[in-house]
Amino acid sequence: MNRRRFISQTSLTSLATLLGADIVFGHKIPEGYTPIALQDPDPFKLFNKDTEMSILNNKPWNIEAKAHLLDEKITSNKYMFVRNNGLIPENIDAKNWTLTIDGESVSKSKTYTLEELKSKFQHYTYQLTLECGGNGRSEFNPPAKGNQWTVGAVSCANWTGVRLKDVLQDLGFKSNAVYIGYHAADIHLSRNPEKEPISRGVPMEKALQDETLLAFQMNGKDIPLAHGYPLRLIAGGWPASASGKWVNRISIRDKVHDGAKMTGTSYRVPCEPVAPGEKVVDEDMCIIESMPVKSLITYPKSGAIIKKGKALNIRGHAWAGELEVQNMEYSIDFGSTWHSCALQKPVNRLAWQHFSASIDHFPKKGYYEVWARAKDSRGKSQPMLLPGWNPKGYLNNACHRIAIKVT
Ligand SMILES: Nc1nc2c(c(=O)[nH]1)N[C@H]1C(S)=C(S)[C@@H](COP(=O)(O)O)O[C@H]1N2
């Protein structure tokens, strides 16, 4: 809708109807001014998100879930976080969508239509965990710039597509191949067509894993627009920034990919631990690869009240990047003692795992916290409070905690 025309043709009362509330100082609105609430489309409707989702930013759109919204075993669209670095591509024509494979390590670049990809290669479906490298950033101190994600920038949906390795092997690549880098159709915030909002990638070894997909479906349907329609790279278990949405080109590089947000401090952490607030030079920052072990209590919602003598049933998910979660524990005494949870095997590699426990040993009425802690298959556990501080606030895999009252 055209904002300017809209304001001049609409009376205050109809503005109020649109807002669903009286505009108390409506007669003081300057000429030509549009109330903020009407300037942007409703993101919940626009992206089909649940209204309990939290909007962190609208330019670009960044939306996160709350822990209890992620209770489903397979994350549905309405609870899936959105992380955009630029503007969602406009006028997508899926019928004429193509994917070009190029780069120093291919002899001759090749372009596949989306239809060709779908008909030529076998389809696979995997449930894959995608967590933003900055999930949990809001807890770091000194604070890090960027979206202040709490716990909800993680999802685990079913992704269907063709294996990237099948496509790369169809074309063939040179033995000097080191990395792949994706390029996508989204638009830089400056609208400068020369600039890419983000262009990241993974080493060949990750690119050639069975589960690394060029996906065209999420949860059995076309990928929703905000999540990369009509074609998306999916590299589960790694920072989700490696999973390029709206992908239209993949370069096979003879060096570490150097696209937008691959270099400098983006998606990198100090190679060696540093003290909070310490300055780190670019050369001492290392690319994040597999994500660390983490878990989330998705039921009950923090603040639940139970009757003394009744058991509290908790459940949630745990994941560990490239690794499996080996065990899952909970504590009701601020981490002094731990008890095991039941933990399921992942449905496939790189899928999150479900845990549950029935807690019936609250000694008396009062305030408690339930803390949950996962351990990966190499014996590494989540830190109880905060892990190593880093300048950009990545990889906060601290234990998730919920408040409980026994009355
Ligand atoms: N083309 C493109 N791909 C992208 C991004 C983007 O801004 N543009 N954001 C990345 C980041 S940082 C994350 S965390 C995930 C978010 O995926 P989602 O929005 O589907 O949850 O997409 C990644 N892929």
Ligand SMILES: [Mo]
């Ligand atoms: Mo991200």
